Amino acid sequence: MKTRKIGADAQSSDISRTEVRWRSESSQRIYSVKLVEALQRAIQNSTPALSISAGSRAVRDVADRVLAMTAKGRTRWSRAILASRRRLSILRRHRKVKKSRASRINRRSKPLSAAAEDRTRRLPAVEKRIKVLSQLVPGCKGAPVTDLLEEAGDYIAALEMQIRSMITLTEIISGSNGERTG
Amino acid sequence: MEPMSLTGNRPDEPPFESLMFNEEIQRLIALPPAPVGNASSFTAILELGPTQAMELLHWPEPSESSNPYVNSVDDGAVLFAPTSSANTGYGANCLAFSAGENGSSPGASSASSPKVKKEIVPYSASDWSTWTHPAVSDTAPESKVPGSTKRKVRDQLDKGSEKKKKNESSQDAEALPYVHVRARRGQATDSHSLAERARREKINARMKLLQELVPGCNMITGTALVLDEIINHVQSLQRQVELLSMKLAAVNPQIDFNLDSIFTPENASLSDGNFPVPMTWSDIQIGGSMEIYQQQGHFPSFQHSVWVKEEGSSFVMPEASHITSISSANGVPLDSRQLKMEM
Numbered sequence: 001m002k003t004r005k006i007g008a009d010a011q012s013s014d015i016s017r018t019e020v021r022w023r024s025e026s027s028q029r030i031y032s033v034k035l036v037e038a039l040q041r042a043i044q045n046s047t048p049a050l051s052i053s054a055g056s057r058a059v060r061d062v063a064d065r066v067l068a069m070t071a072k073g074r075t076r077w078s079r080a081i082l083a084s085r086r087r088l089s090i091l092r093r094h095r096k097v098k099k100s101r102a103s104r105i106n107r108r109s110k111p112l113s114a115a116a117e118d119r120t121r122r123l124p125a126v127e128k129r130i131k132v133l134s135q136l137v138p139g140c141k142g143a144p145v146t147d148l149l150e151e152a153g154d155y156i157a158a159l160e161m162q163i164r165s166m167i168t169l170t171e172i173i174s175g176s177n178g179e180r181t182g
Numbered sequence: 183m184e185p186m187s188l189t190g191n192r193p194d195e196p197p198f199e200s201l202m203f204n205e206e207i208q209r210l211i212a213l214p215p216a217p218v219g220n221a222s223s224f225t226a227i228l229e230l231g232p233t234q235a236m237e238l239l240h241w242p243e244p245s246e247s248s249n250p251y252v253n254s255v256d257d258g259a260v261l262f263a264p265t266s267s268a269n270t271g272y273g274a275n276c277l278a279f280s281a282g283e284n285g286s287s288p289g290a291s292s293a294s295s296p297k298v299k300k301e302i303v304p305y306s307a308s309d310w311s312t313w314t315h316p317a318v319s320d321t322a323p324e325s326k327v328p329g330s331t332k333r334k335v336r337d338q339l340d341k342g343s344e345k346k347k348k349n350e351s352s353q354d355a356e357a358l359p360y361v362h363v364r365a366r367r368g369q370a371t372d373s374h375s376l377a378e379r380a381r382r383e384k385i386n387a388r389m390k391l392l393q394e395l396v397p398g399c400n401m402i403t404g405t406a407l408v409l410d411e412i413i414n415h416v417q418s419l420q421r422q423v424e425l426l427s428m429k430l431a432a433v434n435p436q437i438d439f440n441l442d443s444i445f446t447p448e449n450a451s452l453s454d455g456n457f458p459v460p461m462t463w464s465d466i467q468i469g470g471s472m473e474i475y476q477q478q479g480h481f482p483s484f485q486h487s488v489w490v491k492e493e494g495s496s497f498v499m500p501e502a503s504h505i506t507s508i509s510s511a512n513g514v515p516l517d518s519r520q521l522k523m524e525m
Binding site for chain 1: 385388389392395396413424427428429431433434435
């Protein structure tokens with residue numbers, strides 16, 4: 001983190017930055033507006049998408065992309081979401097086949113130095129979980145653990161905001177429709 | 183990292199103090215690798231956190247700076263001082279570091295430091311004076327024989343304030359790109375283990391942050407279990423997003439194109455924060471993810487009509503039957519009346 005030189009309040013500023021970014025009402029409002037616009041455009045573009053799964057997947061992709069755009073920043077997951085459009089989805093299908101074959105190899109590259117690795121990280125348990133987490137958070141496959149943890153924190157906060165605004169949107173839209181027809 | 187001439191800019195721009203501090207620290211950090219060949223072994227002496235780096239900047243430069251600069255800087259230093267309680271040991275480290283690093287005459291720096299330190303309240307002058315001379319004398323042979331004398335200094339200072347350093351290291355070590363770690367008693371002091379230990383501390387700090395972010399992780403001890411919780415949380419969030427996207431897809435054909443009327447009540451309801459928590463909703467989706475809803479806020483108060491409508495439109499929802507049972511759980515339908523009038 002080259003930008004955080006004055007780290008006297010490094011931890012607190014870290015949390016507060018994530019919190020402020022994703023918990024503020026303004027960011028949620030911005031996201032909701034963008035989401036509605038994007039959804040309208042998507043609806044106009046793809047009218048024949050009548051299947052439920054295709055429709056929901058489309059909405060989810062739109063929502064994720066708008067979320068990544070709202071992030072507009074230095075997080076790996078947002079860049080990965082924006083980068084992975086149709087061309088990469090094909091590649092991902094091929095990669096998935098390969099990945100399933102490759103078993104989880106227990107890597108012991110460096111010999112354990114006596115005092116250094118007295119933490120439990122070298123345990124396969126923690127390693128496995130780190131791997132699972134890296135698969136969950138988009139764009140963090142080969143990332144070092146520190147970056148991965150930070151990305152995970154930002155991603156969690158962003159997802160929560162996304163859920164909040166999607167709920168509110170569903171309410172409003174269906175509420176307005178209900179009011180009109182009912 | 184641009185080497186800034188502080189004296190030129192300082193008196194002109196007092197509001198940009200924080201910026202200056204950034205650049206000062208950058209400049210300072212750019213220096214240590216240059217004069218000292220083995221950066222890790224040198225910096226290993228001091229457990230230098232950002233607060234100490236701040237002091238470091240101020241101590242060696244009292245002679246060059248004008249008075250207003252010193253005063254403003256002191257205010258800044260006083261600001262940082264309260265954050266780290268036990269500073270006397272660090273102060274000595276700073277002085278040794280600065281004396282060796284700047285290459286200027288150690289006498290000059292030690293002589294000037296008492297002047298500056300009088301202006302800064304938290305640091306006791308006596309500690310400084312006792313530490314300057316032994317530190318100064320150590321740094322001179324230090325540059326010649328890095329291995330042995332450094333350990334001497336290290337052991338000295340180590341005995342002095344070992345505990346405090348342990349506490350501070352985990353906080354400060356992750357902030358700077360150059361990690362300044364102290365070798366603790368009985369632990370290996372080669373550069374590899376130091377770097378690994380610094381890295382471990384970074385990781386632990388991030389894990390703590392994540393623990394605070396994910397609800398229900400505070401009680402759990404052990405990296406593996408905490409990671410389990412985090413993974414579960416992320417998975418539940420992603421599942422929620424998928425479910426919600428299904429709902430939105432079902433609702434979508436009915437999007438009203440009159441965006442203004444949609445968003446004024448939404449803005450009002452969002453800012454009110456007046457949403458009751460739908461308990462059954464969370465039970466339906468994923469067992470035990472209720473904390474999310476408590477965090478997020480609540481549904482708008484016109485949920486009543488919404489859920490009834492939901493039953494009709496969302497034929498794909500398995501929980502539609504459950505949802506209608508919520509319909510009675512709401513309070514004031516103010517917003518629904520608002521919407522009625524605007525639609």
